Amino acid sequence: MTSDKIQRVGVIGAGIMGSGIAEVSARAHVDVLVFEKTRELAAAGRARILRSLDRGVSTGKITEREREQAAWRLRFTSDLEDFADRQLVVEAVVEDEKTKAEIFTELDKVVTDPNAVLASNTSSIPIMKLGIATTAPERVIGMHFFNPVPVLPLVEVVTTLKTGRAVSQRAESFASDILGKQVVRSSDRAGFIANALLVPYLLSAVRMVESGFATKEDVDKAMVLGCAHPMGPLELTDLVGLDTVKSIADSMYDEFKEPLYSAPPLLLRMVEAGLVGKKSGAGFYEYADNGRATKKAG
Numbered sequence: 001m002t003s004d005k006i007q008r009v010g011v012i013g014a015g016i017m018g019s020g021i022a023e024v025s026a027r028a029h030v031d032v033l034v035f036e037k038t039r040e041l042a043a044a045g046r047a048r049i050l051r052s053l054d055r056g057v058s059t060g061k062i063t064e065r066e067r068e069q070a071a072w073r074l075r076f077t078s079d080l081e082d083f084a085d086r087q088l089v090v091e092a093v094v095e096d097e098k099t100k101a102e103i104f105t106e107l108d109k110v111v112t113d114p115n116a117v118l119a120s121n122t123s124s125i126p127i128m129k130l131g132i133a134t135t136a137p138e139r140v141i142g143m144h145f146f147n148p149v150p151v152l153p154l155v156e157v158v159t160t161l162k163t164g165r166a167v168s169q170r171a172e173s174f175a176s177d178i179l180g181k182q183v184v185r186s187s188d189r190a191g192f193i194a195n196a197l198l199v200p201y202l203l204s205a206v207r208m209v210e211s212g213f214a215t216k217e218d219v220d221k222a223m224v225l226g227c228a229h230p231m232g233p234l235e236l237t238d239l240v241g242l243d244t245v246k247s248i249a250d251s252m253y254d255e256f257k258e259p260l261y262s263a264p265p266l267l268l269r270m271v272e273a274g275l276v277g278k279k280s281g282a283g284f285y286e287y288a289d290n291g292r293a294t295k296k297a298g
């Protein structure tokens, strides 16, 4: 087993998931370098992380000092070459196989440590499809975090037929010993464990609303009050992002050809209309700038 502790992490993408992964890593005393294409995107990512750290302070999860120290440990770059010394890189860009594969091809050239972990936070794309974009698929693994990353304690670790044992041990040890997350191991199948169960449920809820079977409010209320879920499936679809739910559904449909995994027309139309959920200000519900749902009807 590789015993050297991971202290230098890279995160590709400062969207919702990338920011969350960067934040929890910085809070765990790790040096974090975040890649974003432009200064504007980097600034937006940093602002998102600082807001979440503030929320951590205001809810008593971290102290002011921990907040400051975490903020110091975060650096941003728009040059992938800066990732040469990283021991672990987590890719968290848009859920698009081609975009992700191109990033893995670049990381393969840039990251020098032969035992470095090249991880994808993909929600559903089989990891082997990213491994084959590199010359060393033994370094490639799935590390799938859950939104909101600072709050939800799970990481799915997905090994491929080629992932090296030392790499999987390093990834698991980072998630559990350094970040304090719980780990589950999944086979390399589209959707892994959680989304293979969650996404058909979300799609079924969209179909219920689409067919007029029940209102979105009643569907959500049924699952919150009747099944003790923290939020209903349509509010959760808004949280995950309708575009992301569609991409996950597409990957799963592509892999299994199971009709339950196909995205319903209402979801497709809403994505085309830009109504992709909380991050865009509107999806099944409308959201204020602070992310709170402002309107539960409409």
Ligand SMILES: CC(=O)CC(=O)SCCNC(=O)CCNC(=O)[C@H](O)C(C)(C)COP(=O)(O)OP(=O)(O)OC[C@H]1O[C@@H](n2cnc3c(N)ncnc32)[C@H](O)[C@@H]1OP(=O)(O)O
Pocket (backbone or CB within 6 Å): 051, 052, 053, 055, 056, 059, 060, 061, 122, 123, 145, 146, 147, 148, 150, 151, 152, 195, 198, 230, 231, 236, 240, 244
């Ligand atoms: C698509 C994929 O590939 C995978 C996915 O991500 S699937 C989506 C998975 N996510 C879910 O299912 C989310 C379901 N929803 C929830 O868990 C909850 O509704 C929620 C956590 C989002 C919000 O819950 P809430 O009760 O309204 O919020 P709030 O009370 O402010 O926060 C909940 C807890 O998180 C803590 N918290 C909130 N923000 C925090 C932050 N930035 N840092 C640290 N802690 C934070 C709060 O202190 C609170 O802790 P306690 O329970 O100990 O008091």
